[in-house]
Amino acid sequence: MSGTSDKVGRCAICGKPRETDAYRPFCSRRCADLDLQRWLTGGYVVPGEPVEDGEGGRFDTGEDG
Numbered sequence: 001m002s003g004t005s006d007k008v009g010r011c012a013i014c015g016k017p018r019e020t021d022a023y024r025p026f027c028s029r030r031c032a033d034l035d036l037q038r039w040l041t042g043g044y045v046v047p048g049e050p051v052e053d054g055e056g057g058r059f060d061t062g063e064d065g
């Protein structure tokens with residue numbers, strides 16, 4: 001374990017330090033919205049492309065529903 005202080009996380013979109021946790025893991029609603037749009041527009045599977053299973057790289061917001 002390293003002594004990395006993760007008290008202030010960084011935005012998953014722009015990489016800026018978050019000033020609030022209201023939009024975790026993003027710094028603002030704008031970045032959260034951007035990520036959502038990426039999901040909606042780039043979340044589809046391209047026909048012909050092999051889909052890898054077990055990616056496990058999805059965001060976990062803790063909310064399901």
Ligand SMILES: [Zn+2]
Pocket residue numbers: 011012013014015016026027028031
């Ligand atoms: Zn951001």
